[in-house]
Every structure is written in structure tokens, then in C-alpha cells.
Amino acid sequence: LSADKYNVRRKAFASIQARDVDYFKSVLGEERVLTDEADVLPFNIDWIKNCRGQSSVVLKPKTTQEVSNILSYCNQRKLAVCPQGGNTGLVGGSVPVFDEIVINFMLMNKIISLDDVSGALTCEAGCILENLDNYAREHNLIMPLDLGAKGTCHIGGNVSTNAGGVRLLRYGNLHGSILGVEAVKADGTIIDCLKALKKDNTGYHLKHLFIGSEGTLGLVTKVAIHCPVKPKAVTVGFFGVENFDNILQLYKSAKSSLGEILSAFEMADNGAISTTSKNLKLPNPISDYPFYVLVETQGSNEVHDEEKLTKFLSKEMESGLILDGTVTSEPAKMNTIWTLRESISGAGLARGYVFKYDVSLPQQNYYDLVPILRERLGDKAIGVYGYGHIGDGNIHINITVPEYSKEIASLMEPFIFEEVAKLKGSISAEHGIGFRKPQYMHYSKDESSLQMMRDLKNLMDPNGILNPYKVLPEVNV
Numbered sequence: 001l002s003a004d005k006y007n008v009r010r011k012a013f014a015s016i017q018a019r020d021v022d023y024f025k026s027v028l029g030e031e032r033v034l035t036d037e038a039d040v041l042p043f044n045i046d047w048i049k050n051c052r053g054q055s056s057v058v059l060k061p062k063t064t065q066e067v068s069n070i071l072s073y074c075n076q077r078k079l080a081v082c083p084q085g086g087n088t089g090l091v092g093g094s095v096p097v098f099d100e101i102v103i104n105f106m107l108m109n110k111i112i113s114l115d116d117v118s119g120a121l122t123c124e125a126g127c128i129l130e131n132l133d134n135y136a137r138e139h140n141l142i143m144p145l146d147l148g149a150k151g152t153c154h155i156g157g158n159v160s161t162n163a164g165g166v167r168l169l170r171y172g173n174l175h176g177s178i179l180g181v182e183a184v185k186a187d188g189t190i191i192d193c194l195k196a197l198k199k200d201n202t203g204y205h206l207k208h209l210f211i212g213s214e215g216t217l218g219l220v221t222k223v224a225i226h227c228p229v230k231p232k233a234v235t236v237g238f239f240g241v242e243n244f245d246n247i248l249q250l251y252k253s254a255k256s257s258l259g260e261i262l263s264a265f266e267m268a269d270n271g272a273i274s275t276t277s278k279n280l281k282l283p284n285p286i287s288d289y290p291f292y293v294l295v296e297t298q299g300s301n302e303v304h305d306e307e308k309l310t311k312f313l314s315k316e317m318e319s320g321l322i323l324d325g326t327v328t329s330e331p332a333k334m335n336t337i338w339t340l341r342e343s344i345s346g347a348g349l350a351r352g353y354v355f356k357y358d359v360s361l362p363q364q365n366y367y368d369l370v371p372i373l374r375e376r377l378g379d380k381a382i383g384v385y386g387y388g389h390i391g392d393g394n395i396h397i398n399i400t401v402p403e404y405s406k407e408i409a410s411l412m413e414p415f416i417f418e419e420v421a422k423l424k425g426s427i428s429a430e431h432g433i434g435f436r437k438p439q440y441m442h443y444s445k446d447e448s449s450l451q452m453m454r455d456l457k458n459l460m461d462p463n464g465i466l467n468p469y470k471v472l473p474e475v476n477v
């Protein structure tokens with residue numbers, strides 16, 4: 001259980017009673033209130049199987065009004081809640097810690113409108129990202145974000161975590177793409193900021209409070225998002241590289257050679273790719289190299305774009321920055337390469353437990369922590385590997401171990417965060433703070449910023465019922 005593992009004490013919320021369940025059933029009907037232990041169990045466990053809560057009730061609203069009724073009731077009764085989307089979050093934010101009521105958005109999955117002139121798509125929070133992308137593609141548009149969890153994660157979860165992903169380099173983060181949000185405050189008040197406008201400077205930009213606040217300030221019920229035009233041509237290159245410095249040189253060169261068509265620039269070290277290829281039996285289209293780079297272009301001219309990337313490959317093979325590589329515009333081949341990259345996340349879990357760190361660092365120092373951690377852990381770890389969105393300065397460091405151990409955790413934490421702070425990085429680049437990192441927030445935020453976060457929390461959720469134990473550090477910890 002999360003509470004024992006991380007030594008957290010339950011706060012003085014009310015405990016759920018039979019009359020509360022009766023009320024929820026009166027709002028949602030019998031079948032959308034889960035109370036059977038076996039039915040509730042999967043909603044208590046996170047994707048990485050590190051956190052486990054003790055909730056006995058899962059609610060599945062279908063409308064914003066239902067969410068509002070539930071919250072207004074919970075706020076009066078001082079019952080804590082845990083909002084949940086696709087439950088693919090990697091920091092334990094999407095599952096309860098104690099008996100918080102799970103409010104899952106899976107049934108709020110309607111697409112409301114798509115304006116194929118402006119590209120504004122408006123939908124409910126529980127729409128699965130991949131479904132939205134497929135729908136947008138039918139209208140010659142795409143979703144501006146893409147991540148390995150796309151088949152499961154919800155747009156409401158993406159907004160609540162300000163998810164990054166593999167194409168942030170090109171389309172920016174959700175603070176730019178989200179046009180509007182509808183959300184419900186802790187007391188049940190519905191905040192309608194669901195404009196589908198590109199420009200709207202009418203006072204405070206309230207929607208941004210819900211982007212990245214991980215369900216601690218309000219529940220996102222609807223989203224309007226800007227979809228870029230579907231590129232006519234997509235090309236992917238996968239390259240073997242000798243050392244990390246060469247990756248940096250290659251990145252500089254890719255920006256100048258591929259300019260406006262560059263849509264992703266990802267890296268992975270040998271450990272990341274070989275573990276994924278071996279554990280999940282996935283093919284690697286080139287042989288064994290110390291590092292790998294995945295470059296994607298999205299543009300409007302197939303011949304021209306593929307030629308550009310092929311020229312880039314031959315130029316950089318000549319310069320020695322690339323040892324070997326492949327370039328393809330064939331959907332099946334591009335898919336093989338992307339699948340290998342996007343499967344790194346889950347590959348280590350096939351053989352035990354994975355400690356995951358997701359940090360931002362200056363690009364020059366991007367890979368510094370991997371050798372340091374390898375030395376620090378020695379043979380206590382099965383593997384320490386680094387990969388991620390190097391174009392955005394965001395590295396994921398995975399440490400695979402046979403099983404979770406407090407000893408290994410204490411060797412790494414707070415050590416890794418101290419190192420990140422020394423390099424003026426961020427302790428969470430894109431996964432968020434959730435349940436697992438609030439006590440380390442001070443490595444990335446000063447005391448006055450933390451106080452402002454607490455003030456905002458008190459204003460919007462004075463009883464603290466929304467996703468307690470998450471994001472905000474306890475005072476004096």
C-alpha cells in the first residue's frame with residue numbers, strides 16, 4: 001500500500017458511509033457506482049504498479065452536471081476524491097492513497113465538434129487520445145500531441161498533466177494548444193472557459209490553472225484543442241551514434257538541415273534499445289550502437305522531404321556523426337521504429353520494477369546523470385538507461401531492479417534531485433509531481449512559489465478534497 005510504503009498519514013476527511021453510496025446511486029444510477037472489491041481494485045493500482053490505494057468506491061459520471069453534483073456533495077461531507085483518466089500517469093497521481101473516491105472519466109467520451117477551418121476540436125475529458133487523433137485525421141487534421149500511452153490516456157488526463165510527448169518539439173506544449181477548458185471546482189461550481197478561440201485576452205487566463213495541476217484545483221470535464229493540419233509527407237530516420245557529444249552535434253545539424261519540417265528528435269542509449277528489443281522481442285532495424293537517434297519530419301512534399309532526410313543521413317555518415325542508419329516513409333517501417341522507441345517505457349517492467357525519473361536538464365548536461373547513477377548503484381541495478389526528448393532537453397532515466405527496494409530508493413532520492421538542482425534543471429519535465437514527488441518540489445520551486453501554490457489551492461479547494469497527498473508538499477517536510 002502506498003501509505004505504508006511512503007509513510008503518509010491519512011488526513012481528517014470523512015469516511016464513506018452507506019448513505020453516501022445511496023446518494024451517488026441517486027445521481028448516477030446503480031451501474032455507474034462501483035463498490036465491489038474486485039471491480040474497484042484496478043482503479044486503485046497505477047500503471048507502473050508502484051502505488052496502491054484503498055478506495056472502496058469508483059464513480060463514472062457521464063455529464064458535467066453529474067460531476068458537479070458529486071463534488072458539491074463531497075465538499076459538504078468533506079469526502080476526498082481522486083480524479084482518474086486513463087490511469088497511465090507515471091507519478092502515482094491517478095490512484096487514491098487511502099479511501100479517496102475515484103472519479104473516473106471513461107464514460108465522458110463524446111466528441112462535441114470539430115471546426116475543420118480553424119482546427120478547433122471540442123470534446124469531453126474522457127476521450128482517448130488515439131481516438132481523437134483518428135477522428136482528426138479523417139478531417140485532414142492531427143492531434144498536436146502524441147505519446148506512447150495514446151491508446152489508453154484521456155485528453156482530460158493529458159490536460160491535467162500538461163503531457164509533453166514526442167512532438168512537443170514541433171507543436172509546443174498544451175499551454176499553447178489548449179484553446180479552452182470546462183472544469184468543475186471542488187464546491188461543484190462549473191467554470192466555463194470552453195472558448196474555441198485562438199486569441200482571448202479577457203482578464204486572467206484561467207484555463208491555464210487546470211493545465212498541469214494534476215486534479216488538485218478542479219476536475220476537467222471538457223476540452224477545446226487546436227489541431228494542426230495532417231502532414232502530407234512523414235519520414236522517419238533511425239541512426240546509430242558513437243557517443244553523446246555526437247548526438248548534440250547531430251541535433252544542431254538537424255535543426256539547420258531540416259528546419260521547418262523537423263517534427264521529432266528523440267534519443268535512446270544502447271541499454272534502453274537493447275532492453276526493449278530483448279524483453280519485448282521487437283526488431284531493431286539497425287545493429288548494435290552505443291546510442292540511437294530517431295528523427296522524424298512532417299511536411300508537405302513526400303519526395304522532397306524524404307530526399308532531405310536521406311541527404312542528411314549521407315552527409316552525417318560522411319562526417320562520422322552517424323555510424324549507420326535507415327530512412328523510410330513506408331508506414332509499416334516507420335511504425336516499427338516508433339514502436340521500438342515508444343515501448344522503452346514499459347520494457348523494464350517485464351523483468352521487475354523500474355524507478356523512473358523524468359527530468360529537464362541543459363542539453364549540454366543531458367546525459368551526465370546516467371554514468372553517475374550507474375556508478376552509484378553498481379550491481380544493485382539490472383540496468384540504468386537514458387532516453388527521451390532530447391530536442392526538449394527532457395531525459396527519462398530508468399533504473400531496472402528485480403523488485404522495489406527502499407534501500408535503492410534511498411540511494412537515488414534525493415541524490416538525483418540534488419544533482420538536477422545543481423545543474424539548474426527541473427525534477428519533473430513532463431510526468432508531473434503526483435504522489436511520488438511532492439517532498440522534492442523545493443529542488444525546483446522556491447518557497448514563495450510554493451506558498452503561492454498553497455494559496456491558490458486554498459482558494460479553489462478550501463477543504464482540500466481534490467486529490468489530496470499529491471503535488472503540494474506538506475509544510476515542514
Ligand code: FAD
Binds near residue numbers: 218346
Ligand atoms: P491519469 O493517469 O488517469 O491521471 C494523471 C493525473 O491527472 C492524475 O493526477 C489525475 O488525478 C489527473 N486527472 C486525470 N484526468 C483528470 C480530469 N479529467 N480532471 C482533473 N484531473 C484529472 N507523459 C508525457 O508527458 N509524455 C510522454 O511521452 C509520455 N509517454 C508515456 C508512455 C507510456 C507507455 C505511459 C504508460 C505513460 C506515458 N506518459 C507520458 C505519462 C501519461 O501517459 C501522461 O501523463 C498522460 O497525460 C496521463 O493521462 P491519463 O488519462 O492516463 O491520466
Ligand code: MLT
Binds near residue numbers: 148165346356
Ligand atoms: C516516454 O517518453 O517514453 C515517456 O515519457 C514514458 C516513460 O518515460 O516511461
Ligand code: ZN
Binds near residue numbers: 165388389396430
Ligand atoms: Zn517522455
